[in-house]
Amino acid sequence: MSLDQLSQLVEDGEKEACEAMARELLAGGTDPLEILDKLTETMQRVGALFATLEIFLPEVMLAGEALTAVVDIVKPELKTIDRVLAKGKVVIGVVKGDLHEIGKNIVKLMLETNGFEVKDLGYNVDSLDFIKAAEEMGADFIGASSLMTTTLPRQQEIIEFLKDKGLRDKYKVVIGGAPTSQMWADKIGADLYCEDANCASQKMAAMID
Numbered sequence: 345m346s347l348d349q350l351s352q353l354v355e356d357g358e359k360e361a362c363e364a365m366a367r368e369l370l371a372g373g374t375d376p377l378e379i380l381d382k383l384t385e386t387m388q389r390v391g392a393l394f395a396t397l398e399i400f401l402p403e404v405m406l407a408g409e410a411l412t413a414v415v416d417i418v419k420p421e422l423k424t425i426d427r428v429l430a431k432g433k434v435v436i437g438v439v440k441g442d443l444h445e446i447g448k449n450i451v452k453l454m455l456e457t458n459g460f461e462v463k464d465l466g467y468n469v470d471s472l473d474f475i476k477a478a479e480e481m482g483a484d485f486i487g488a489s490s491l492m493t494t495t496l497p498r499q500q501e502i503i504e505f506l507k508d509k510g511l512r513d514k515y516k517v518v519i520g521g522a523p524t525s526q527m528w529a530d531k532i533g534a535d536l537y538c539e540d541a542n543c544a545s546q547k548m549a550a551m552i553d
């Protein structure tokens with residue numbers, strides 16, 4: 345029973361076996377954050393295999409479902425980790441046209457674990473709906489996830505709409521997702537880019553006054 349075995353089971357899309365092994369690992373004292381980190385790497389590997397046509401979409405879907413099942417098991421364990429409460433409010437979602445929600449779900453989990461109040465808009469979210477939800481919630485941050493080069497421009501669109509409405513300074517816009525980068529964040533004028541969920545919760549907590 346090891347993280348490597350769990351990683352292989354996720355890659356193979358063996359959902360039930362993954363659930364059982366995740367429970368065993370947690371019962372044996374494995375750090376839930378280590379499990380999430382390991383499985384984020386696993387999905388990067390799955391993505392590489394998909395890109396080189398060594399596996400196909402159904403296999404990616406099964407791996408994604410297996411990872412989501414593990415995230416659900418890890419979730420309650422994270423709530424027990426000692427932490428300093430940050431108490432910021434965040435609206436988060438995956439941009440319009442993009443259905444990749446696993447990474448966003450992990451970011452949401454980490455933010456909640458660190459004391460943020462999070463309004464999750466799900467995936468395929470219209471740019472104006474991010475702003476509407478932020479206004480309704482009185483959010484500090486708008487978090488936008490994009491996993492495809494084709495949907496990256498939607499992150500920029502959110503910032504442009506904020507400017508058009510005279511609301512740009514009201515919210516800190518945080519972007520993430522595999523094709524995003526610090527360079528892209530600088531180009532579109534985002535307030536923060538984070539490469540993973542740990543970085544997001546730490547840097548966002550540091551941005552709260």
Ligand code: B12
Pocket residue numbers: 383384387388390391392394395401404405408436441442443444445446447448450451487488489490491492493494518519520521522523537538539540541542544
């Ligand atoms: C799983 C997966 C799927 C699953 C999604 C399941 C789900 N419910 O989410 C399914 C099978 C449905 C899928 C579908 C498709 N996919 Co896909 N998919 C992937 C894969 C393999 C992994 C993504 C993932 O879950 N990673 C694991 C998570 C934990 O990592 P992450 O998302 O990067 O998130 C972390 C960080 O980025 C960051 N982060 C993420 N969001 C945010 C947000 C904020 C605010 C912050 C601060 C941080 C942050 O923190 C996260 C946790 O640490 C990637 C490959 C890859 N390398 O990314 C391809 C990939 C993204 N998919 C791709 C493609 C092409 C597709 C399809 C178009 C395939 C098709 N032909 O139909 C469809 C698109 C559907 C759509 N309209 O969105 C391409 C995109 C290429 C491009 N143009 O850029 C990729 C890169 C694969 C490839 N190499 O070709 N996919």
